[in-house]
Amino acid sequence: MTSDIDAALGFAPDYDSPIPYMLRTREYYKAIGYTTPYRWAHYLEAPFTPFTKPLAGARIAIITTAAPYQPDKGDQGPGAAYNGAAKFYQVYAGDTAVDHDLRISHIGYDRTHTTATDPNTWFPLPALRRAAAAGRIGPIAPRFFGAPTNRSHRVTIDTDAPEITRLCLEDGIDAALVVPNCPVCHQTSSLTARALEAAGIPTVLLGCAKDIVEHAAVPRFLFSDFPLGNSAGRPHDLASQDATLEAALRLLESATAPRTTVQSPLRWNADGLWKLDYLNLEQIGEAELKRRREEFDRQKELARPNRVGAAA
Numbered sequence: 001m002t003s004d005i006d007a008a009l010g011f012a013p014d015y016d017s018p019i020p021y022m023l024r025t026r027e028y029y030k031a032i033g034y035t036t037p038y039r040w041a042h043y044l045e046a047p048f049t050p051f052t053k054p055l056a057g058a059r060i061a062i063i064t065t066a067a068p069y070q071p072d073k074g075d076q077g078p079g080a081a082y083n084g085a086a087k088f089y090q091v092y093a094g095d096t097a098v099d100h101d102l103r104i105s106h107i108g109y110d111r112t113h114t115t116a117t118d119p120n121t122w123f124p125l126p127a128l129r130r131a132a133a134a135g136r137i138g139p140i141a142p143r144f145f146g147a148p149t150n151r152s153h154r155v156t157i158d159t160d161a162p163e164i165t166r167l168c169l170e171d172g173i174d175a176a177l178v179v180p181n182c183p184v185c186h187q188t189s190s191l192t193a194r195a196l197e198a199a200g201i202p203t204v205l206l207g208c209a210k211d212i213v214e215h216a217a218v219p220r221f222l223f224s225d226f227p228l229g230n231s232a233g234r235p236h237d238l239a240s241q242d243a244t245l246e247a248a249l250r251l252l253e254s255a256t257a258p259r260t261t262v263q264s265p266l267r268w269n270a271d272g273l274w275k276l277d278y279l280n281l282e283q284i285g286e287a288e289l290k291r292r293r294e295e296f297d298r299q300k301e302l303a304r305p306n307r308v309g310a311a312a
Helices: 002-009 021-031 124-135 155-169 182-196 210-216 237-254 286-311
Strands: 061-064 090-095 143-146 176-180 203-206 220-223 259-261
Touching: 021 210, 061 124, 061 155, 061 203, 124 210, 124 237, 143 155, 143 259, 155 182, 155 259, 176 182, 176 237, 182 203, 182 210, 182 259, 203 210, 203 237, 237 259
Parallel strands: 061 143, 061 176, 176 203, 203 220, 220 259
Antiparallel strands: 090 143
């Protein structure tokens, strides 16, 4: 009866709404034995630097949570299982004049609905180059920067975000596109965007986890209701990737106040059923939860040498 009325009124099904990542993550980790709930970064206000320079002359930088490929760290290719050994724990920089092999096997993107075959969905350097060639933006910033996906708010706020801010100021950038992938990536990127804006650098965060980003309060947010790992557009779809970048640039130009969210009109598919899957306990059996707990512990041990090396 309800579905008949909804259909008559043209309503979308209830499940076809942005995924509640904070709630699902909290309940999932509780189910696999981690009973202390994670505290997500939460702010009520956000810093805001107006973007006043003509975009055609602006130098734009990319901040990414993707990791450079490390051949000695196991499978990091399309469809690879979560690979803790491939994590990085220090900010890095890369030359935008050359191509880079960046992967996302080290983080929790949506492996059910995305196989990570197209890096342009998480690292929009080619789209940015096309925009520069068309005269939409000025010359691309000489470097892009990698932000470590860190569950520690303090490390991100006190160490990583200030370092990225310092490097961006050093390069004289006019604005930054901040592109996360996994749930924690979205928090890391939100904290980084806040630091950049406080230092006078306008930002746009391109992301897929609406609740996490808005909980952290960022200046400008382009929300794509896509599976995690596709913040810069659909895979192997240049039109989608260019449209996503253009929406971000328009948001950069048009926002007049902090906490401005714009939702991309693009849809992943027609029915939206993919939203039922990610860390949804209703879809995961007890045996699978046990296996995932064991695998999570194993991946933490694999990542430990990288973390210790970074600390040293």
